Amino acid sequence: MSAFRGAFAAVAAACLGLLGAAALRAAFETSPGDRVAVVTIEPGAFAYRLAGDFQRNGLATNAPSSETRIAEPFAIMTRQVSQRDYARCVVDGGCAKLKGVDATAANLPVVGVNWGDATAYAAWLSRRTGEDWRLPSDVEWAYAAGGRFHDDAIAASDGDGYAKRWLAKFDQEAARETQPKAPQPFDRFGANERGVVDLSGNVWEWTDACYERRSLDASGAPSEMLTRNCRVRIAEGGHRAYISDFIRDSRTGGCSVGAPPTNLGIRLVRHRETPLRRAWRVFVDFVARL
Amino acid sequence: MFNRRDLFLAAGAAAGAATVLTAAPASAAEAADLPRRSVDLVAPPFIHPHEQATSRGPEIVEFKLTVMEKEIVLDDDGTKIHAFAYNGWIPGPMMVVHEGDYVELTLVNPATNSFDHNIDFHASTGGLGGGELTHVNPGEQVVLRFKATRPGVFIYHCAPEGPMIPWHVVSGMNGAIMVLPRQGLTDGAGKPLRYDKAFYIGEQDFYVPRDANGAYKTYASAADSFVDTMAVMRTLTPTHVVFNGRVDALTGKNALQAKVGETVLILHSQANRDTRPHLIGGHGDYVWLLGKFNNPPMTGLETWFVPGGSATAALYTFRQPGVYAYLNHNLIEAVLLGATAHFRVGGDWNDDLMTLVRRPGPID
Numbered sequence: 001m002s003a004f005r006g007a008f009a010a011v012a013a014a015c016l017g018l019l020g021a022a023a024l025r026a027a028f029e030t031s032p033g034d035r036v037a038v039v040t041i042e043p044g045a046f047a048y049r050l051a052g053d054f055q056r057n058g059l060a061t062n063a064p065s066s067e068t069r070i071a072e073p074f075a076i077m078t079r080q081v082s083q084r085d086y087a088r089c090v091v092d093g094g095c096a097k098l099k100g101v102d103a104t105a106a107n108l109p110v111v112g113v114n115w116g117d118a119t120a121y122a123a124w125l126s127r128r129t130g131e132d133w134r135l136p137s138d139v140e141w142a143y144a145a146g147g148r149f150h151d152d153a154i155a156a157s158d159g160d161g162y163a164k165r166w167l168a169k170f171d172q173e174a175a176r177e178t179q180p181k182a183p184q185p186f187d188r189f190g191a192n193e194r195g196v197v198d199l200s201g202n203v204w205e206w207t208d209a210c211y212e213r214r215s216l217d218a219s220g221a222p223s224e225m226l227t228r229n230c231r232v233r234i235a236e237g238g239h240r241a242y243i244s245d246f247i248r249d250s251r252t253g254g255c256s257v258g259a260p261p262t263n264l265g266i267r268l269v270r271h272r273e274t275p276l277r278r279a280w281r282v283f284v285d286f287v288a289r290l
Numbered sequence: 291m292f293n294r295r296d297l298f299l300a301a302g303a304a305a306g307a308a309t310v311l312t313a314a315p316a317s318a319a320e321a322a323d324l325p326r327r328s329v330d331l332v333a334p335p336f337i338h339p340h341e342q343a344t345s346r347g348p349e350i351v352e353f354k355l356t357v358m359e360k361e362i363v364l365d366d367d368g369t370k371i372h373a374f375a376y377n378g379w380i381p382g383p384m385m386v387v388h389e390g391d392y393v394e395l396t397l398v399n400p401a402t403n404s405f406d407h408n409i410d411f412h413a414s415t416g417g418l419g420g421g422e423l424t425h426v427n428p429g430e431q432v433v434l435r436f437k438a439t440r441p442g443v444f445i446y447h448c449a450p451e452g453p454m455i456p457w458h459v460v461s462g463m464n465g466a467i468m469v470l471p472r473q474g475l476t477d478g479a480g481k482p483l484r485y486d487k488a489f490y491i492g493e494q495d496f497y498v499p500r501d502a503n504g505a506y507k508t509y510a511s512a513a514d515s516f517v518d519t520m521a522v523m524r525t526l527t528p529t530h531v532v533f534n535g536r537v538d539a540l541t542g543k544n545a546l547q548a549k550v551g552e553t554v555l556i557l558h559s560q561a562n563r564d565t566r567p568h569l570i571g572g573h574g575d576y577v578w579l580l581g582k583f584n585n586p587p588m589t590g591l592e593t594w595f596v597p598g599g600s601a602t603a604a605l606y607t608f609r610q611p612g613v614y615a616y617l618n619h620n621l622i623e624a625v626l627l628g629a630t631a632h633f634r635v636g637g638d639w640n641d642d643l644m645t646l647v648r649r650p651g652p653i654d
Contacts, residue, residue: 058646163637167611170542181368215651227652
């Protein structure tokens with residue numbers, strides 16, 4: 001009994017020691033002068049169309065849309081991550097060096113980043129600020145985007161053979177406008193009703209969501225998860241795009257027919273943390289980077 | 291007195307008379323008396339209205355091509371080149387006549403242009419395809435007439451002299467002409483073949499110079515781009531391979547339209563470089579390999595071949611609705627360099643030809 005207590009105490013002490021060291025490090029890395037501009041998103045409910053491929057009775061169908069609650073407030077970056085900020089991450093050793101990133105461009109979004117680059121940036125920013133920065137979930141992005149969210153439901157009846165839905169999707173994709181390729185200065189695409197800037201412009205933003213294939217039951221509610229493929233993630237913007245996680249240039253990889261995302265970039269969310277939650281997060285990140 | 295010699299002479303005269311009625315005139319003076327008609331050319335991928343089988347006799351068919359020198363955009367990145375284009379279109383427009391007709395082409399080189407141009411018709415005979423006779427300086431025009439003696443689809447292109455020849459051709463200056471048999475297309479065994487729609491896809495290889503960072507360069511004029519472009523041409527590796535003059539000219543909202551049950555004729559030219567067309571989801575029901583209609587078509591093909599410097603004709607009747615990609619089946623060239631078109635086909639699905647026994651789902 002006492003041996004167990006002793007061992008427990010030793011492990012606890014070691015953990016606290018590591019946590020303390022990590023917490024101290026985080027404290028020193030916080031740069032109050034570099035506060036990231038955010039918009040606070042308050043809790044609420046909205047009609048959210050699920051992401052992924054859905055089928056009913058063996059035929060492809062639209063994803064259901066349902067009333068979804070956001071229970072906790074969160075902050076979302078007012079602007080996408082800039083080339084200057086991304087370059088800082090590279091200099092710090094937290095991010096991969098990429099071509100075409102201008103370290104002085106504070107008003108241009110970084111583009112040509114894959115999902116791994118985006119999560120690495122989030123982890124680095126969390127270390128630097130001591131805050132919980134991460135890629136938004138698809139629900140969070142859709143809620144924050146408000147009127148800038150584009151519903152990708154296909155206006156075609158189910159059960160019409162394979163071609164009608166396929167052609168309706170083709171027509172929908174063919175109608176998309178082509179965006180200019182070059183990253184545009186911030187505010188080029190304006191703000192939405194919440195004050196979040198440049199949503200659904202020429203930069204699609206990585207989310208944390210994975211590709212899912214699900215089936216619907218007789219009442220139209222999602223039943224089983226058939227497949228979850230986290231090598232394919234959702235990038236949100238002018239349309240919902242499913243992109244392989246290693247793709248940096250969405251124009252030559254990922255989508256097939258229809259206009260693929262013009263650029264891939266990063267916009268993060270920040271959640272409130274209890275001190276214990278934060279200590280745990282810092283510890284996990286510290287261990288991951290050993 | 292009626293004797294055997296008279297009979298032979300009479301028979302000969304009768305036969306001669308019959309021959310004169312069906313044979314084309316033997317001299318240019320007689321040809322000039324033939325009926326004439328003028329055709330307004332249309333921009334590819336469409337083709338001007340024409341008969342497939344004709345009951346008319348040989349005619350002189352008048353066409354006009356005006357050479358445009360202009361800067362064009364090749365892709366959604368805004369890559370630009372200084373192009374040379376018949377009527378401002380890449381490819382130049384498809385002309386359609388019948389075997390035995392005469393093509394009378396007025397070639398105009400506006401005074402605003404900088405370069406000497408001409409035209410070489412692969413369908414014609416002699417004079418370097420007409421190229422020798424049709425050099426026009428800026429501010430000049432010329433009228434050439436040639437007899438369409440061979441049925442098939444043939445390219446035409448600019449061929450000024452020396453290094454200008456490849457440069458003009460890969461700057462967009464090529465098109466095609468179809469010489470139909472007077473009785474229309476057949477399968478080579480007497481069965482007539484008719485199409486509801488015809489499309490002309492001109493495939494073009496472009497060679498755009500890049501700077502030290504890999505970005506495509508732009509130039510103040512075609513002349514300024516010449517030396518750099520020639521260096522890229524010498525690598526024999528194009529930077530763009532496109533249908534109808536630019537990436538995505540025939541995809542998405544510009545897709546070619548058809549319906550289940552419709553028969554389409556797809557004419558495909560490549561004036562400079564080999565290509566291998568394939569219709570994803572379909573086939574070549576009848577393909578005149580190398581594009582010449584006196585040869586019976588091959589049937590039921592998967593992918594066919596267009597040697598650089600020629601054109602091909604393929605006939606297909608759509609059997610399934612949906613989206614088809616018609617492309618150069620070097621998939622690098624098709625997807626990364628631009629050599630893809632779409633067909634959007636309406637109609638009812640045929641479950642017998644293809645069906646999903648079980649949708650994708652977890653492995654048993």
